[in-house]
Structure formats: structure tokens, C-alpha cells
Amino acid sequence: MxxxxxxxxxxxxxxxxxxxxxxxxxxxxxxxxxxxxxxxxxxxxxxxxxxxxxxxxxxxxxxxxxxxxxxxxxxxxxxxxxxxxxxxxxxxxxxxxxxxxxxxxxxxxxxxxxxxxxxxxxxxxxxxxxxxxxxxxxxxxxxxxxxxxxxxxxxxxxxxxxxxxxxxxxxxxxxxxxxxxxxxxxxxxxxxxxxxxxARGTAELIKYAANAFLATKITFINELADLCEKVGGDVQEVARGIGLDNRIGSKFLHAGPGYGGSCFPKDTLALIKTAQDHEAPLRIVETVVAVNDQRKRAMARKVAAALGGSVRDKTIAVLGLTFKPNTDDMRDAPSIPLITAFGDMGARVRAYDPAGMEQAKRDLDGLVTFCGNAYECAEGADALVIVTEWEQFRALDLDRLKQAMRQPVVVDLRNVYRPDEMARAGFTYASIGRPAFA
Ligand code: NAD
Known part of the structure; x- marks a missing residue:
């Protein structure tokens, strides 16, 4: 053909x-x-x-x-x-x-x-x-x-x-x-x-329905993560506990900083608009979009909390800029509103991403000092924030990291590390929906 x-x-x-x-x-x-x-x-x-x-x-x-x-x-x-x-x-x-x-x-x-x-x-x-x-x-x-x-x-x-x-x-x-x-x-x-x-129209609807459903799943587990933090639960165990049920399925139940990327944000919004035009509003999807929008700045406040309440005049090291690993796509990446919020709160931001820095310069130029690798990024930082779970961030040399930083504070928005190992390595560590290691 x-x-x-x-x-x-x-x-x-x-x-x-x-x-x-x-x-x-x-x-x-x-x-x-x-x-x-x-x-x-x-x-x-x-x-x-x-x-x-x-x-x-x-x-x-x-x-x-x-x-x-x-x-x-x-x-x-x-x-x-x-x-x-x-x-x-x-x-x-x-x-x-x-x-x-x-x-x-x-x-x-x-x-x-x-x-x-x-x-x-x-x-x-x-x-x-x-x-x-x-x-x-x-x-x-x-x-x-x-x-x-x-x-x-x-x-x-x-x-x-x-x-x-x-x-x-x-x-x-x-x-x-x-x-x-x-x-x-x-x-x-x-x-x-x-x-x-x-039928043709049904096929068009299937694509939006799939993306809206996946965005809903992510947002659902993100809100449960917030509840876990308040009551001392572990969202990863909750996700596993519900995901093993075949009717639910384990995919898209990873709590994090909120969905982003080139599809979910624009597609959920477009579906909401279509539904409103036809007087069949999709209220669940409308709520998902609103909850997800608020989450990015909430993540900045989480980092501030890990630093005692304020990031003013602090240096934040951001690891990962793309909306997920293995792409250079920066469209609607959660890192953008997060870094913007750090700027609004008076922090300096250093960042490193294995593939996304060229594209990121378009969105973040002037807001960020771009670095050559994770350790250079951590240099002099008061907090290190893991935003995208690139494989190379999953096995960092924790001693080297700690030595590079001004304060050993890590906020892990992807739950890449275990609270106990980070505590043993001497870090103050916060993650998503998991109890701190006591
Ligand atoms: P993209 O922006 O990477 O690519 C679109 C390309 O189309 C650009 O290179 C642009 O120059 C070109 N273009 C625009 N108008 C043109 C014209 N008149 N003639 C020739 N070329 C033209 O976009 P993308 O991420 O590949 O997404 C494309 C579509 O697929 C979107 O509707 C998106 O929602 C959908 N989609 C994307 C993904 C994804 O992961 N990126 C997944 C599933 C579906």
C-alpha cells in the first residue's frame, strides 16, 4: 500500500x-x-x-x-x-x-x-x-x-x-x-x-473517553495520596491493594505531581467543551481538570513545607523537566507551573533533564539555571525535587548528592526512593502519600 x-x-x-x-x-x-x-x-x-x-x-x-x-x-x-x-x-x-x-x-x-x-x-x-x-x-x-x-x-x-x-x-x-x-x-x-x-463519530469519542478515563484514574489516586498523608496511610499499598482487582487494574495508579503532557490536559479540556456544547456536561472530568490544575502549585507548597515553610532565597534543584521519562516533549509538563511557582515564591531554581532541556529553554528561559547532570544540579541546593522519574535518577549516589547540597532535603514527587533508605542516608525526605520514616 x-x-x-x-x-x-x-x-x-x-x-x-x-x-x-x-x-x-x-x-x-x-x-x-x-x-x-x-x-x-x-x-x-x-x-x-x-x-x-x-x-x-x-x-x-x-x-x-x-x-x-x-x-x-x-x-x-x-x-x-x-x-x-x-x-x-x-x-x-x-x-x-x-x-x-x-x-x-x-x-x-x-x-x-x-x-x-x-x-x-x-x-x-x-x-x-x-x-x-x-x-x-x-x-x-x-x-x-x-x-x-x-x-x-x-x-x-x-x-x-x-x-x-x-x-x-x-x-x-x-x-x-x-x-x-x-x-x-x-x-x-x-x-x-x-x-x-x-461508526466514525464513535471512534472519535473513544479516543477522548480513553484519555479522560486515564486522567481520572491518576487524579483519583493523587487525591487519595493527599488523604494518606493526612491519616498516615501508604498510597502505594492502597494502589496495589485496589489495582490487583481486575475490575480496577494496576496501571495509572501512580500518585505524583499531577498529569501533564501533550495530550491529557488539552484532550480533557476539549472533551469537557464538546460535552457542554451538547448539554451533556461531564462533571467528573470537569472536576478532574480542576483538581489537577491546582495540584502543581500545591507541589510547590509541599517543597516549601519541607524547607520549614518558605523557599524565599533558597536554591531548589529540579531533576526532570519533561512530562515523563524517555521523551523530550515539554508540552504542558508539570515542571513548568511548578518552577513558575518557585519563582513566584522567591526561590532560585537549578534544573537538569536528560533530553528535555532544549525544549525547556523555550518555556523556562530566565527562570532556571540549566545544569549538565544531576550532581551539578544539586550543587549548593537547599532542596532537591524529583519531578520526572528518568531511569538515571533512580539510582543516584546519595552520598555524592548530599555532599553537593547545602541542606540534605529531598522531595520526591514520583516516589522513586524508599523513605527508610533516604533516612538512613541522612536526608530529610518527603514523598507523595507515604508516611515519613520514623
Ligand atoms: P506534533 O506537533 O509533534 O506534530 C504535528 C506536525 O504537523 C508538526 O510537525 C507540524 O509542522 C505539522 N503540520 C501542521 N499542519 C500541517 C499541514 N497543513 N501540512 C503538513 N504538516 C503540518 O504533534 P503530535 O504530538 O504528533 O500530535 C499529532 C496529533 O496526534 C494530535 O492531534 C495529538 O493529540 C494526537 N496524539 C498525540 C500523541 C502523542 O503522544 N504525542 C498520542 C496520541 C495522539
Whole structure:
């Protein structure tokens, strides 16, 4: 099959490279000329484990290439994927569909022969109808089926997720489109990938429902962690105790500083807005968003409490800036409101992240002194805060850390360390929802 992937970001590049790896011929298109030139030189513009090798192999074998020119690859394609961004719209929190709509117009103009146009971007229910309307308005003669195929991959484990998905949701009632989509994902059948065919609007809803549910799970355990702190419980044992129940499941029950990232914040908000527009408000999700928003500054107050009530004129060392490990993505990372709050409270902030510092400079320039590693970051600090659980922060040399710091205070927002080992190492240690070691 011939595939055109429009939008070569975290989702488009991974999906394009994986489809090529399945044996299809894929052209990734992006209007960002710098990104495409980098890819043509063999440089990967994002940090995603394993992606460099996957891209290199498939380029070498002639199944994957990159261009800024959309018409040629679209005209040649059996399936055109829309994988452009759908950020929060400034001002009202609805999904900004301007990139999707612009893309639909460009695709329409270039279509030739029967083509399946697939929305992979996360889009509100009804967007497929609008994409189809735009295409039919631009090109009444086009032979086209518009399909929803939301993506569930996680950054940091994107290739594995794409190749071993829990399910592939395909929203279409068109038989020819169904055949094309089945053929595209056929190589996954050996792994028994379950294809779930639904109506287009239902597929669009599934993606938002999944993200809202996961955000709810995280927020639920975060609030329970707060309760544990008040009453002396251990949230990790609570999570294990409920997670072993198959009806609940153990995933997404790790208490922390609140969810962030490129999807949950904007997708929960967009779903709330859609629901309000249709007079079916999702009050649970509304509460989740509000609780999660307040949590970031609450984490700054937690650090202040660990320092006796104030961070004014103190130096805070922040380990981890990206919203999770194994990515360089800084979009809506919890570290941003946290560090902003430290600044508001009069603290100086030093920070280190293994992959995210380039992107972080855009959001945090002037607020942070960027450091070369964890120990340099800890130099002269009154408190060290673990914000992202990168593997290299899980086995720090505690003696070296303590020597570097002005005061041995660690606030572990990811529960990476054990209270007893930190106490033995001579640290004042606070974590999330766990009793201090007495
Ligand atoms: P991204 O910002 O990394 O990439 C989007 C790309 O689209 C950019 O490179 C941009 O230059 C390009 N683009 C925009 N308009 C274009 C046009 N008209 N023609 C060609 N290229 C164009 O975004 P992303 O993280 O890959 O997310 C894409 C979509 O996938 C979003 O809807 C997102 O919600 C969804 N999604 C993301 C993830 C994730 O983990 N990042 C997971 C699942 C779903």
C-alpha cells in the first residue's frame, strides 16, 4: 500500500516509520521545512527510543521518504493520514482544528483515484464529517472515504505501542475503506491485534473517553495520596491493594505531581467543551481538570513545607523537566507551573533533564539555571525535587548528592526512593502519600 502521512511530529513520524516497517511505501509530509531537511539528512528531530534505527532502516530500503510537497504523495496514495496537531484553542479550550481543516483542503486539491483519508489526530466528534464536507466542497468529483483511526501510542514507548497495540479503533462504515484499513494493519495480525470497527463519530469519542478515563484514574489516586498523608496511610499499598482487582487494574495508579503532557490536559479540556456544547456536561472530568490544575502549585507548597515553610532565597534543584521519562516533549509538563511557582515564591531554581532541556529553554528561559547532570544540579541546593522519574535518577549516589547540597532535603514527587533508605542516608525526605520514616 502507498501511504501519505501529513504531519511528521511525534505521532506522524512514528506511525509513518512503523507502516514502512510493515512493508508499505510511506511518504511523510510536513510543512516545517527545517524538520524535513533534518530528516532527509538522517537526523531525527525528536527524542523517541529506537526511532533513529527504524527510520534509517526503512529509508535505506526505499520504503520511507520525507518531503514538504504534499500533492505528489497524496495523489499516489491509497491512504492519506492526517496527523497534524490539535492543540487547545487559545481563549476557550476547544480543540483548535485549523491545522486539520487546512490539511483537508490541501489533500482535497491533490486527490487522484479512490483514496482513504484517515484522521489520526485526536479530534472532537463530528470532525470527520467536517473533513468530508471540506473535501467534497473543494473537489466534488473526488472518490474518497473519510475514516477515523485515533492513535493511542505513548511517547517514550511509541514504537512498541504502535506495533503491539491493545486495540486499533477504525471508524468507518465504508466497505472499501474497511478493506484498505484492514490491509494496512494486516502485518499486526500475527500479534493478534484486535481491530475494532465502529461508526466514525464513535471512534472519535473513544479516543477522548480513553484519555479522560486515564486522567481520572491518576487524579483519583493523587487525591487519595493527599488523604494518606493526612491519616498516615501508604498510597502505594492502597494502589496495589485496589489495582490487583481486575475490575480496577494496576496501571495509572501512580500518585505524583499531577498529569501533564501533550495530550491529557488539552484532550480533557476539549472533551469537557464538546460535552457542554451538547448539554451533556461531564462533571467528573470537569472536576478532574480542576483538581489537577491546582495540584502543581500545591507541589510547590509541599517543597516549601519541607524547607520549614518558605523557599524565599533558597536554591531548589529540579531533576526532570519533561512530562515523563524517555521523551523530550515539554508540552504542558508539570515542571513548568511548578518552577513558575518557585519563582513566584522567591526561590532560585537549578534544573537538569536528560533530553528535555532544549525544549525547556523555550518555556523556562530566565527562570532556571540549566545544569549538565544531576550532581551539578544539586550543587549548593537547599532542596532537591524529583519531578520526572528518568531511569538515571533512580539510582543516584546519595552520598555524592548530599555532599553537593547545602541542606540534605529531598522531595520526591514520583516516589522513586524508599523513605527508610533516604533516612538512613541522612536526608530529610518527603514523598507523595507515604508516611515519613520514623
Ligand atoms: P506534533 O506537533 O509533534 O506534530 C504535528 C506536525 O504537523 C508538526 O510537525 C507540524 O509542522 C505539522 N503540520 C501542521 N499542519 C500541517 C499541514 N497543513 N501540512 C503538513 N504538516 C503540518 O504533534 P503530535 O504530538 O504528533 O500530535 C499529532 C496529533 O496526534 C494530535 O492531534 C495529538 O493529540 C494526537 N496524539 C498525540 C500523541 C502523542 O503522544 N504525542 C498520542 C496520541 C495522539
Amino acid at each position: 502507498r501511504v501519505a502521512m501529513i504531519g511528521t511530529g511525534y505521532v506522524g513520524l512514528v506511525s509513518g516509520a512503523c507502516f514502512a516497517d510493515f512493508g508499505h511505501t510511506v511518504t511523510c509530509v510536513d510543512r516545517d521545512a527545517r524538520k524535513i531537511e533534518a530528516l532527509q539528512r538522517g537526523e531525527i528531530p525528536i527524542y523517541e527510543p529506537g526511532l533513529d534505527r527504524l527510520v534509517e532502516t526503512n529509508v535505506r530500503e526505499g520504503r520511507l521518504d520525507f518531503t514538504t510537497e504534499l500533492p505528489g504523495p497524496v495523489a499516489a496514495a491509497d491512504a492519506v493520514f492526517i496527523a497534524v496537531g490539535t492543540p487547545s484553542r487559545r481563549g476557550d479550550g476547544h480543540a483548535d482544528l485549523s491545522y486539520v481543516h487546512a490539511c483537508a483542503r490541501e489533500i482535497a486539491a491533490a486527490l487522484a483515484g479512490f483514496t482513504v483519508v484517515v484522521t489520526k489526530s485526536t479530534v472532537p466528534v463530528g470532525t470527520g464529517d467536517e473533513v468530508e464536507r471540506i473535501i467534497r466542497e473543494t473537489r466534488p468529483d473526488a472518490d474518497v472515504a473519510v475514516v477515523s483511526n485515533p492513535e493511542f501510542l505513548r511517547e517514550g514507548a511509541a514504537i512498541r505501542d504502535f506495533k503491539h497495540p491493545d486495540r486499533i479503533v477504525i471508524g468507518t462504515t465504508d466497505e472499501r475503506a474497511r478493506a484498505v484499513m484492514t490491509e494496512l494493519y494486516r502485518p499486526l495480525y500475527l500479534n493478534q491485534a484486535p481491530l475494532l470497527f465502529t
